[in-house]
Amino acid sequence: MKKKSAHIFKFLILAALAMVVLSACSSKSTSDSKDSPTNTENKEGQNAEQVVTKEHPIYIDKEKKVVKVYATVNGKYLVTPTRHGLNWVEGKYGNQSVLSAYANPLKFNEALKEIDGTPAVEKGGDASKEFEEKDGGKYILGDQVLVTVTWADAKKEYDINDVMVDSTGKKIVYRFGGNYDVQAAKMTGCYMCFDSCPAGITSNSNQPVGTFDGGHAEFHGNAKVLPKDGTPVILTYSIEK
Numbered sequence: 136m137k138k139k140s141a142h143i144f145k146f147l148i149l150a151a152l153a154m155v156v157l158s159a160c161s162s163k164s165t166s167d168s169k170d171s172p173t174n175t176e177n178k179e180g181q182n183a184e185q186v187v188t189k190e191h192p193i194y195i196d197k198e199k200k201v202v203k204v205y206a207t208v209n210g211k212y213l214v215t216p217t218r219h220g221l222n223w224v225e226g227k228y229g230n231q232s233v234l235s236a237y238a239n240p241l242k243f244n245e246a247l248k249e250i251d252g253t254p255a256v257e258k259g260g261d262a263s264k265e266f267e268e269k270d271g272g273k274y275i276l277g278d279q280v281l282v283t284v285t286w287a288d289a290k291k292e293y294d295i296n297d298v299m300v301d302s303t304g305k306k307i308v309y310r311f312g313g314n315y316d317v318q319a320a321k322m323t324g325c326y327m328c329f330d331s332c333p334a335g336i337t338s339n340s341n342q343p344v345g346t347f348d349g350g351h352a353e354f355h356g357n358a359k360v361l362p363k364d365g366t367p368v369i370l371t372y373s374i375e376k
């Protein structure tokens with residue numbers, strides 16, 4: 136009888152230990168889940184710069200109404216003219232922009248809408264209302280989009296006109312053209328074009344359609360300000376109503 140009681144006692148001890156181990160593993164699993172990369176964007180108290188990365192290339196801050204985009208510098212276009220300011224690396228013109236983005240431009244389009252941006256052309260909308268015709272040219276419409284750029288060793292957050300050059304001296308003023316349907320069909324990859332564009336999610340409203348292709352202006356990154364080829368940068372977008 137004493138032997139049987141001893142066996143029962145040992146069984147209860149082992150069962151209790153097993154429960155403790157399972158509880159600890161469960162707690163660790165929950166902790167690991169909270170810290171996993173898939174949940175990085177939800178961590179409270181973290182700066183956007185800590186969560187917008189190549190793996191998580193778009194960050195939406197609805198409270199501050201800004202969108203942040205991770206990109207890298209394409210050194211070729213700090214000296215060579217191009218009509219592309221920022222393109223998706225997997226898009227048709229992915230290797231032809233000053234800065235290279237790592238998220239599909241359709242996500243960028245939706246991100247701008249989430250901070251209350253209104254595009255000239257909504258998804259499935261009337262593309263004929265995208266431009267204003269004046270002075271013999273077609274200029275992009277849609278909400279104005281303010282753009283700044285910074286990086287790890289930057290002295291400050293630079294306005295887009297500090298880091299990009301228009302040979303005519305005109306200020307670059309981006310507007311939210313939209314063009315969701317065009318991007319979905321052609322996937323040019325265009326986030327930001329240097330002249331008014333029927334394909335770019337945003338484009339420069341101070342230069343009409345065909346400015347670059349017609350040889351009326353040249354655009355490139357500012358080599359005196361932007362960092363070297365391959366350097367990660369973060370672009371911040373907000374809507375000017």
